[in-house]
Structures are given as structure tokens and as C-alpha cells.
Amino acid sequence: MTQRKIPTIMGTQHPDNANAPFWDASQQPFISAYRETNEAFENFSELNVDEYMWDWEGKHADAAVIDRLFSTEYDYFKDQQIGRDKFLTFRFPNIWEEKGYNLMQAMTAILSSEDFAHDLGFAQRPLFEAILPMAQRADQLLKMQVLFEKLANFKSVEFTRSDKNTPYIEIIPLFEDFDTQLHAPEILKEYLKLHEEHFGFRPKYMRVFLAGSDSALTAGFMSSITGNKLAIARLHEFAREENIEIYPISGTGSAIFRGGLSPHRIDRYVKEFPGVRTATVQSAFRYDFPIADVQKAIAELKEKLPNAEPLKISAADQQILAEVAEESAEFYAHTLDQLVPDMQPIFKAFPKRRDRRQHVGVLGYSRSVDGIELPRAINFTGAFYSIGVPPEFIGFGRALENLNADHLSAFVRNYPSMKEDFRELARFVNLDALEILKTQSAAWADVERDIMIVKDIFNLEIGPETREQQQHAEIALQVVQIKEGAPIAITALINRMAQLRHFLG
Secondary structure (H helix, E strand, O other), X not given: OOOOOOOOEEXXXXXXXXXXXXXXXXXXXXXXXXXXXXXXXXXXXXXOOOXXXXXXXXXXXXXXXXXXXXXXXXXXXXXXXXXXXXXXXXEOOOOXXXXXXXXXXXXXXXXXXXXXXXXXXOOOOOOOEEEEOOOOOHHHHHHHHHHHHHHHHHHXXXXXXXXXXXXXXXXXXXXXXXXXXXXXXXXXXXXXXXXXXXXXXXXXEEEEEXXXXXXXHHHOHHHHHHHHHHHHHHHHHHHHHHOOEEEEEEEOEOOHHHEOOOOOOHHHHHHHOEOEOEEEEOHHHHHOOOHHHHHHHHHHHHHHOOOOOOOOOOHHHHHHHHHHHHHHHHHHHHHHHHHHHHHHXXXXXXXXXXXXXXXXXXXXXXOEEXXXXXXOHXXXXXXXXXXXXXXXXXXXHHHHHHOOHHHHHHHHHOOOOHHHHHHHHHOOOOHHHHHHHHOOOOHHHHHHHHHHHHHHHHOOOOOOOOHXXXXXXXXXXXXXXXXXXXXXHHHHHHHHHHHHHOOOO
């Protein structure tokens, strides 16, 4: 085992919260970049998260975060030292996908934080690892380390000769699509070779980040959950084969479409993703439930995740599940292309929660597929819930019906919560809203078929059960009825529905 503490809980800046943060006296759900330093401290001190992700990808970030934390909360961090007890982990911009304006600023902030910590008498370097989003190849991981090495050496020679900076940073690859997640072991094997050639040693451990949102957005829920499971199982196999410690990080939101981690679904999460060693608790997890529930859930995750027996999937099932993911993605993509034009008014009215630059992700700069604009995964998810059509259903029913006996058996065996997940999702379906949507595009009939197939297979009750679900259904129908001409009203209705279901998207 590695000697450093491996964080179990990572708080992130994903803007999926319906409500205002517990620490915000103004009770505004929008969290500006200027308030994120305080957010990090409150998450450490009140929620006891181990790690907080500081996001430089596609958003504004404060380069002075360590200076501010140490200056304003010195007593706390003198005891709970960043880099030893608590962790602040930068997510770098990916210079192969967006302009690299932020990269040097982020790297310089890491170096200056080391200087500041040294001057304060802290023994531990506060920032020593960073996430590379949209990682595709081994050479990209090494490139980040080489750039950091060059910058650190330059700074040590030209600016801080008496206190040389550590010219090494650990890189956490973030694999965001099905193919890179499936082939993560091959990418890491090549990376270990390149790393040893350049630095003269092999890392003793690696943290590997698996996205749960963009993979669902681009390929559908069935493909996404299958890809995550395959990646977890294969990474642990790789760890045994290569004699290296691998600590998977799972990037999951509260919506089932985005992974389904909420304070009220801890057992489900541990059952579905055993072998994950760090869970992301995103904004909805932290701010859309009573704080006592959040604290209890975090404590439960800390108890259960580190020692959970890793997911094992046989070689035969791995092959089958890869085929399942590929086939299901075709159903999803074919239908999605036809739905997106109808969804544009909802996408455009979707409320904001963070300071963002233009999104860059697996969808590219234009946020489009086949020339059709797509939003971020959070906005996409929330928009479909807001019309009474949970996106988990899109393509899922037809793909499930299309599986042969062997494929169906393997999928059911490796997704034990499927029936319960869709029992919950069915409560947010509004068939009256879907009838209106069907008059706008024939593709909505395919979605209705998806819903009915799943309903029949699992004997589900479609429609609301609780008072909150009934309110949600009524508002969803309103949104569909007025979606072409009342953006301000739609935004208000989306906000209200988000509060009812405990996540924005």
C-alpha cells in the first residue's frame, strides 16, 4: 500500500445543485468563482471531505487559492495540512482540446504554493498531483509532467534559487468516453513505460479518474454504466498484473443518468461500483439534502469504499458487455439526433450555477453533434427531466429488448440495481407531456417505446407516487406546453422541479 493518504471523498465544483449551499448566508444557488475558496474550506471543515477539486478546465479559477486558504484559515490548516490530511487537486485544462491559457497559470500556482507552505513552516508540499481531463493517450500524461518539470526548473534557477521547487507532479488521467475507459489499462501500460524512460523510475501507485457524465451524454446510459464497470474491473486486473496500486476515482452525480450517487443511495452505489476508492460528491449531493444526511452519507462512504472487494468481471462477460455498450449506443445516438432540435428552448433556458467559460469536452469546442448544439451533461440531464422524460430511458428499452439471451444474462448479472433504478425513474415520467412531444417529432414515439418496454419487463408503475413527484409531473407538463415562448418562466419552473427531485441535472 502507498504511504500517503488516499482520499475517499472528493468534493467537486460540478454545478448540479438545486438549492443554495448550507454555508451561504445569502441563500443563492449560484456560486461565483470568488466564493469557491470559502466553499473549499466549508467542505473540508463541515462535511469532512478529504479532497476538493479545483477546476481550471473550461471555467474561471482563482490562482491564489492556497494563499487565501492559509491566510484566512491558518489554524485549521496548520492542523489539517493540505497535501497530508486534506487535498486540493487541480484539474488542468487539456491543451489538445482547448487553448492553454490557464495551464501555465495553474502550474505556477502549484509552484508558488510550495514556496508559501515552506515559508509558513509546513513540511508538506500542498499541491503535488493534478487531473488531466479528456485523456486519450499515454504521451499526453507524460507531456504534462515534462512541462511542469521544465517550468519548475526554470523557476528554481531564475526566481527562487535558495528554495528550489520540486520538479515533479503526479498526473491523474481522466478518461471520459467508453473507448478510453475500456482501454485504460493499455494506455497506462504505455505510460508507465514512458515514465520510467524519462524519470528513471515507475510510480508506485496511480489514481485514475473515470467520468460518468460525458460518457452518458454521448453514448447513453446503458453504454455509460457498462463502460464504468468494465473500467473498474479491468483497472484492478491491471494493478495485479503490473504490481502497482491503482485507485479509481468515480465521477458521478446524483442523477442516475450521471452515476446516481446521492446521500440516500449509498448502498446502491457501493453495490454497483465496488473497487472505486474515491467518490466525487458533487454540488447536489452536498447542498440538496439536509446537512446531517450529507455528513452521515460521507461517513458511510468513508467506511465502505476503501475496503470493498473490487468488481470482478470474467473475460467472457467483458467481451459481451463491450458489445452491449456498442449496440445500445447506436439506439441512443439515432434517437438523440432527432430529439435535440425540440430541446433547444429548454437547453437555452437552463439556469446557471457556476462561472463557466465555453464548454470543452468529448463533444468538442462547438458543443455539437452533427451540427446540432448540445449542452453540458448536467444541463442535458436536467432538461430532459424537466419535460418528464428521464434521459436514462432513451435507447435503453429498445437496446434491452434487442439483447440475446447471453447478452441479457451478462448485463443483468452485472447491473444488480437495474430494476430498482428504473422503478425510481418511472416516477418522473409524464406520459401526457410525451403525447404533446410526439406531435413535434416522430422520435419521441421511440422514447415512449423505450419507456413501455422497460415498464413491461420490470412491471413498473409509470407516473408520480408522492406529492413531490405529482408536483414535478404537473410542472413538467407546463414546461412542454410553453417551451417555445417563455424562457424566463421555463427557467423558474426548471428551478422548482430541481428542488423537488434534489438535483438540477
